[in-house]
Amino acid sequence: MTPPRTMGQQFGRKSWAEPWKIKMVEPLRLTTRAHRERALAMAGFNTFLLRSEDVYIDLLTDSGTGAMSDRQWAGMMLGDEAYAGSRNYYRLEEAVRTHYGYRHFLPTHQGRGAEHLLSRTCIEPGQYVPGNMYFTTTRAHQELAGGTFVDVVIDQAHDPTSLHPFKGNVDLDKLEGLIRREGPDRIAYVSLAGTVNMAGGQPVSMENIRVLRALCDRHGLRIYLDATRMVENAFFIQEREPGYAHRSVAEILREFCEHTDGAWMSAKKDGLVNIGGWLAVNDGELFEELRNLLVLFEGLHTYGGMAGRDMEALAIGIEESVEDAHVRSRIGQVRYLGELLQDWGIPIVVPVGGHAVFLDGRRFYPHLPQDQFPAQALAGHLYLDSGIRAMERGIASAGRDPRTGDHHYPSLELTRLTIPRRVYTQAHMDVVAESVKSVYDARQSACGLRMVYEPRYLRFFQARFEPIAD
Numbered sequence: 048m049t050p051p052r053t054m055g056q057q058f059g060r061k062s063w064a065e066p067w068k069i070k071m072v073e074p075l076r077l078t079t080r081a082h083r084e085r086a087l088a089m090a091g092f093n094t095f096l097l098r099s100e101d102v103y104i105d106l107l108t109d110s111g112t113g114a115m116s117d118r119q120w121a122g123m124m125l126g127d128e129a130y131a132g133s134r135n136y137y138r139l140e141e142a143v144r145t146h147y148g149y150r151h152f153l154p155t156h157q158g159r160g161a162e163h164l165l166s167r168t169c170i171e172p173g174q175y176v177p178g179n180m181y182f183t184t185t186r187a188h189q190e191l192a193g194g195t196f197v198d199v200v201i202d203q204a205h206d207p208t209s210l211h212p213f214k215g216n217v218d219l220d221k222l223e224g225l226i227r228r229e230g231p232d233r234i235a236y237v238s239l240a241g242t243v244n245m246a247g248g249q250p251v252s253m254e255n256i257r258v259l260r261a262l263c264d265r266h267g268l269r270i271y272l273d274a275t276r277m278v279e280n281a282f283f284i285q286e287r288e289p290g291y292a293h294r295s296v297a298e299i300l301r302e303f304c305e306h307t308d309g310a311w312m313s314a315k316k317d318g319l320v321n322i323g324g325w326l327a328v329n330d331g332e333l334f335e336e337l338r339n340l341l342v343l344f345e346g347l348h349t350y351g352g353m354a355g356r357d358m359e360a361l362a363i364g365i366e367e368s369v370e371d372a373h374v375r376s377r378i379g380q381v382r383y384l385g386e387l388l389q390d391w392g393i394p395i396v397v398p399v400g401g402h403a404v405f406l407d408g409r410r411f412y413p414h415l416p417q418d419q420f421p422a423q424a425l426a427g428h429l430y431l432d433s434g435i436r437a438m439e440r441g442i443a444s445a446g447r448d449p450r451t452g453d454h455h456y457p458s459l460e461l462t463r464l465t466i467p468r469r470v471y472t473q474a475h476m477d478v479v480a481e482s483v484k485s486v487y488d489a490r491q492s493a494c495g496l497r498m499v500y501e502p503r504y505l506r507f508f509q510a511r512f513e514p515i516a517d
């Protein structure tokens with residue numbers, strides 16, 4: 048067996064560590080297997096329905112689960128909770144403009160608030176929305192607005208074993224084919240995500256966005272960017288793309304955004320806060336329409352669903368998030384876990400992405416057909432083994448085709464071990480790897496699941512399952 052690598056070795060140095068120290072701790076609770084069996088049955092075998100008290104290491108999501116810095120907590124005390132014109136709003140607007148660069152900015156309560164407004168404003172019923180692989184809430188809002196999402200990501204994104212360095216890239220032939228077939232008027236905009244969550248946290252290259260911009264300019268199309276994890280995307284460009292090794296993450300981020308017409312962000316990820324989001328565009332007329340709708344659905348345009356203190360914490364979080372040392376350690380920790388698992392022959396999506404290690408449910412449980420929810424079952428078995436909570440990213444997350452009512456059958460059937468930012472240590476990653484290994488060793492005895500309750504929208508959050516007995 049190859050000895051596990053250290054983070055220092057991964058970055059070509061003798062030793063390496065997080066660029067922070069811990070000032071406050073929160074106890075974790077270990078439970079017995081009998082306790083977890085009861086808890087999982089009560090939760091309908093859906094890890095979203097577990098109580099967090101019953102979880103040991105929580106890798107459900109990196110959304111809103113990060114640790115704020117002492118500067119951010121100090122900023123919370125500077126909340127200006129005025130209904131209109133809060134000082135913190137102007138601070139946040141400045142931080143977004145400095146680091147992402149768009150002309151007009153609106154705060155939202157979280158990412159899906161921004162997705163709702165953008166979809167409602169920019170999609171006419173019957174239009175197509177091409178994008179580099181779907182994301183659950185993004186596509187749901189595009190469909191609610193009467194649009195049809197079309198996947199134009201490169202084929203390698205659908206292959207968990209492909210080592211392509213930019214698996215989030217748009218396939219320009221696929222996009223051009225759609226434009227030629229349907230005509231540019233039937234395309235609302237290009238919905239681009241950096242990184243691509245559902246593909247395993249995979250990045251888009253600068254070269255790809257440049258060429259995409261030129262293509263869209265030729266057809267008069269706009270590009271809106273899901274910038275939720277765009278800082279992590281910028282790190283991959285620095286690491287992998289010729290000409291960027293000596294540019295800072297902050298510079299790369301700005302350059303990438305300059306090729307797009309606007310962006311939205313779930314600030315609960317890269318933004319290093321527990322709640323919040325934003326939407327920013329360059330077009331003044333569109334901005335006015337969005338700002339007016341914001342009042343209906345989110346709140347006044349100077350808070351948009353966020354408290355003043357939360358806007359202050361986010362302004363500081365954005366500044367911290369683009370520091371090279373921070374991003375390197377964040378992605379280094381994810382990679383550390385991924386490489387431990389690879390060393391043990393456990394099938395994961397490669398290259399290891401930015402925010403999570405994705406276990407490949409198809410290769411983990413080849414005996415389970417996709418409509419028995421192998422990745423959901425795997426998340427359950429991991430929880431039973433150790434109290435570690437993961438999330439399904441396969442057929443349950445993909446939902447149903449709104450026109451035919453059939454399941455979408457995604458090529459990727461994954462279980463996501465999502466690493467919160469600045470929360471867990473390398474020792475926690477070791478414990479996680481050992482538990483995944485023990486579940487892998489017992490893989491032959493795993494049974495599939497049947498869905499017994501299915502809500503209409505975003506079913507993976509609230510669906511309930513039952514094990515299919517042998």
Ligand SMILES: Cc1ncc(COP(=O)(O)O)c(C=O)c1O
Pocket residue numbers: 110157158159160182184185240244273275276312313314315323324
């Ligand atoms: C890529 C991406 N876009 C959008 C969202 C939606 O953001 P929120 O959960 O803040 O509504 C998420 C959240 O998981 C995400 O990962």
